[in-house]
Amino acid sequence: MPIDRDRLWRRIEALAGITDPDRPWTRRSFSPRFIEGRAWLAAEFRASGLATSIDAGGNLVGEWAGTDPALPPIVVGSHSDTVPAGGRFDGILGVIAGLEVAQGLAERGERLRHPLKVYDFLAEEPSEFGLSCIGSRAYAGKLTPDMLALKRADGVTLREAMLAVGGRPDELGSRAAAAPVAAYVELHIEQGRILESAGCDIGVVTDIVGIRRERITVTGRADHSGTTPMAYRADALVGAAAIIEAVHAKALALQAAARPVIGTIGHLVVVPNAANAVPGEVALSLEVRSADEDAIDRFGAELLETTRERTEALRLTVRRELVSHVAPTACAALIQQAAADAARLAGYSSQPIASGAGHDGVFVAATGPIGMIFIPCRDGRSHTPEEWTEPAQAEAGARVLAETVRLLDHRLAAPGPISPAL
CATH class of the missing domain: 3.30.70.360 (Alpha-Beta Plaits)
Incomplete structure (x- = not known):
């Protein structure tokens, strides 16, 4: 599954560049900059051949259909909102890399057995409503009426803010159970210095703390x-x-x-x-x-x-x-194994690593097995303007994500060993 490194990097830079000009890199959830970034992302999803929509929880979704519509989807992605002056890669990397994986399939006319869905989850970072992971909570059926009634300083409720970004919060209460996923895989910068210190290319996440x-x-x-x-x-x-x-x-x-x-x-x-x-x-x-x-x-x-x-x-x-x-969330063994195998097949070093930060996967785990792939970031800096990873590192993460998706598609549909060729 090839990755277009230049396109991947151009898109990361383009989305990061949609920022408050006096406070880079800032795109707070529900803000005009966030809405602008969402519009840009949706256009990129559509141009890549993905069926694009906003779900009831206000999440942006791009889908590349599989050959077996009865199978639950493999989900990739992350979030596009930031903390104030929060960096250029946190969240963005996972969304853009997920789009690159899906577009690679679309450009070759290749379909997995499972549907592949790319998610930009709404408001993963702490929001002005005092709540984080809003979109993934909604996806998992865990966004409660009390949460929807939360107000920010100007008196707007979370429910009203979700409506403004295209969500349908009134439909969330009718969901008897969250829609299952075959697997959820998120690519992310490490936000620490373990991989960099070890000179390791890829972190296979074992747990989210x-x-x-x-x-x-x-x-x-x-x-x-x-x-x-x-x-x-x-x-x-x-x-x-x-x-x-x-x-x-x-x-x-x-x-x-x-x-x-x-x-x-x-x-x-x-x-x-x-x-x-x-x-x-x-x-x-x-x-x-x-x-x-x-x-x-x-x-x-x-x-x-x-x-x-x-x-x-x-x-x-x-x-x-x-x-x-x-509570801590364990990453599924089958996804950890697929990610480790994918790194090896792609020629990258890898090691197990725990995530010291919270992620949307904590809530998505209620719907099926989850896993994460980390790449190094310079000096372990994150949630700062200095946050940085190299283009080659972003490419490595995207390649491992793509191969992980391919391995999971095979193993989940027909469990057993596989000797894939890149």
Whole structure:
């Protein structure tokens, strides 16, 4: 399945170039730039010979029919929205590479046994509605009425915003079950430096980590900073600092585990937050990521137990509450094997790797087996303007994606060994 490297790269550059000019590379979901990018993508889908539509969840879909319409589709793709100044490849690569695979089939008049669908999932990145993975949640039948009622700052509901981009959210509630997929495969930049450090071409993703977020509130007593002696203070920020340090130390100690744990305190709210006041309360956001579900569940409770003696000595009270929890998602063994075989057949090195970021596949997994293919990105940088991968690396990923799709089409329809020729 040949890949047109120049066309692949031109399209990546063209879609990335649809950005807020004063803040590259930014194309936030539901924004005018996003709608412009969607229109460009839809035109490219149609010009490539794909049957193109917007589904009820607001996802852009291009389909190349298979020879057996009774078979569920093989789905490839990713997302085209970005975080602010979020980079040129995150999401874009998977959509454009998926289009390149489908167009290659169309140009040769070749059909797989399975239908092949290319998806641009709506709003994978956190949106102004406080929700991520909107399109893939909808696809999996997991976008609830409460979610559709969420409002952004201007009062527009998610339901209204989905209607504006061509979705039909009122149809989602009538779906008794999500439409099954034969397999979902997403090509993505690694967003880390493991592949680059190892000099490896391809990452075969084993798991998408679980993500648990908790709010930890440290309560002391606000006092005048000039008149309250140090020995009499109940400084909530000092206690928060102890917790922050403990998060770092605990997660660092778990890096040698078979499934490492990442712990982050990324947001603080300090009250009263004044230069001349002892902090009376601090709210911290704790985020824990790992493919080890038990470790995620235990982390917060063990953290507070570790710091209890210190916070009690400071005369502080500490409470924690769950904000959100998404369990780890394992990638299907059959897709991991197909991707590893595809890399070998195409002449690329590969290694197993876990994804430390969340992806649409977490929700698509409710509909069938999922897998991911990673390529290196420079210095592991992502969600920044400096995000970069080389044209040859993008080509390698697209070639491995194409061969993975071909192998899966054969193995899912007629399980057994195959000796394919590129």
